[in-house]
Amino acid sequence: MARRKIIAGNWKMNMTPSQAVELCATLKDLVVNDAVDVVYCVPAIDIVPVAEAIKGTNVKLGAENFYIEDKGAFTGEISAPMLKEAGVEYIIIGHSERRDIFGENDILINAKVKKAFAAGLKPILCCGESLALRKAGTYKEWIARQIKWDLTDVTADQVKELVIAYEPIWAIGTGETATADQAQEVCKMIREVIAEMYDVATAEAVRIQYGGSMNASNAAELLSKDDIDGGLIGGAALKPDFGKIVNYK
Numbered sequence: 703m704a705r706r707k708i709i710a711g712n713w714k715m716n717m718t719p720s721q722a723v724e725l726c727a728t729l730k731d732l733v734v735n736d737a738v739d740v741v742y743c744v745p746a747i748d749i750v751p752v753a754e755a756i757k758g759t760n761v762k763l764g765a766e767n768f769y770i771e772d773k774g775a776f777t778g779e780i781s782a783p784m785l786k787e788a789g790v791e792y793i794i795i796g797h798s799e800r801r802d803i804f805g806e807n808d809i810l811i812n813a814k815v816k817k818a819f820a821a822g823l824k825p826i827l828c829c830g831e832s833l834a835l836r837k838a839g840t841y842k843e844w845i846a847r848q849i850k851w852d853l854t855d856v857t858a859d860q861v862k863e864l865v866i867a868y869e870p871i872w873a874i875g876t877g878e879t880a881t882a883d884q885a886q887e888v889c890k891m892i893r894e895v896i897a898e899m900y901d902v903a904t905a906e907a908v909r910i911q912y913g914g915s916m917n918a919s920n921a922a923e924l925l926s927k928d929d930i931d932g933g934l935i936g937g938a939a940l941k942p943d944f945g946k947i948v949n950y951k
């Protein structure tokens with residue numbers, strides 16, 4: 703089955719509202735590609751101005767974080783219904799920065815995946831290993847375990863709408879990209895885990911991205927691999943280079 707590619711920018715904690723609007727204007731004509739889903743996952747404060755700035759374009763809106771309750775006494779948090787009303791379609795869940803810096807564990811991440819689906823948001827579920835696990839050779843077991851935990855009680859129909867981002871932590875923001883073969887090896891393994899948990903049709907439908915120092919020069923090779931259906935891009939999503947990634951061929 704031909705899966706539609708999905709190229710998403712994860713802006714992380716970058717871009718004030720005015721800078722965000724300016725970036726949207728800079729990228730507007732560069733990110734046009736009818737064959738690819740293009741998503742900007744932006745900081746909470748940029749959601750409303752970016753929703754306005756991308757109106758009438760091919761770009762879809764994503765958020766970087768939310769909390770699992772709809773409303774109430776959760777100081778500093780933002781809810782799925784708030785994101786939904788603002789026009790958000792995709793939501794990043796389980797990024798290694800949230801896991802490592804903010805202590806999010808797989809129980810919370812699983813609850814977020816289920817809540818996102820219930821609220822009509824499409825999760826971009828991140829997984830990936832540290833350099834220590836890569837060196838120890840146990841990275842595949844680790845990632846398989848993350849996927850199983852994070853998708854507990856998630857249905858096959860939901861997984862068909864899911865995006866999984868494989869992001870080796872050692873490749874994030876370091877300039878060190880996994881080779882296309884290393885990325886393909888893990889993305890294929892993730893698809894096999896989904897086939898084992900659900901069925902082959904579900905595994906064939908789920909879209910799996912690579913993320914970690916993806917840029918205009920390495921995107922084409924990574925995206926040529928059978929099991930790599932897109933990219934989750936940090937640093938290079940903040941520059942005109944993002945347009946080159948979207949138009950990788």
Ligand code: 13P
Pocket residue numbers: 712797869873874875876877913914915916934935936937938
């Ligand atoms: P970089 O592209 O800056 O390495 O970041 C990758 C990432 O973490 C995307 O979520």
